[in-house]
Amino acid sequence: MSTETLVVREGSQPRTVITSDGRTLAVPAGWALLPPGDAGLTRRVKAAGPTWTVQEKVGRKLFSRGVWAPAEHVAAARAALETERAAPAYTKKLEAGRARREKKQVEYVGDFRAAVLAYLDFDPRHADLAARLADAVTAHATPVGSGTVARTERIPIEERAESAVIAWMRHQTTAYDDMQIARIKGERRRVRRMLAERSKRLLESYRRGAGLDAAACPLQRALRPR
DSSP states (O other), X not given: OTTOOEEEEEOSSXXXXXXXXXXXXXXXXXXXXXXXXXXXXXXXXXXXXXXXXEEEEEXXXXXXXXXXXXXXXXXXXXXXXXXXXXXXXXXXXXXXXXXXXXXXXXXXXXXXXXXXHHHHOOOGGGHHHHHHHHHHHHHHHOSTTOOSGGGOSSSOHHHHHHHHHHHHHHHHSSSGGGOOOOOOTTHHHHHHXXXXXXXXXXXXXXXXXXXXXXXXXXXXXXXXXX
């Protein structure tokens, strides 16, 4: 059994795991648990094989709880990686990678803001409001690791921009965060759709160039300097 590579969850007793088909296995003698957090080290340990990857599902998210592997594999991978990371070339490689990511992020922020402005398409008389809304949505949605729809690549940037605007407006211009929504299947989705339609109607008013009362408009109130 110790030669198999498995994905498991934690068992009820120390050094036990439960397989996907419900079997309880004892961790082999001589194995150690590599905690999560160092992707490079984890990759090397898994490549050396065999390993038991421990995962836990919380809601819809899957979390790593570490990897069981022969202790000598973990020690060897850690020593090799520490030697590699101590070399000047590794530091230079890290800095180059960081610079590339920062450049890519700056470019994406600019592209995303442009996509938000294109989606808003406000009448020129409301250009300042559109710019302030685009800035607010972009600042909220684009940070790396934010987990917002703007960070997904599964849908076009135009759809990401629209979804991000509607999500921002749901939290900033409606009472959504304070609503007591019944725990009925589909109810939260229904409420979100209703609020989205309300937000879209408000945006359409600005596209038409309508003159809205600043004091009464929830969007203008949300964008006031604080």
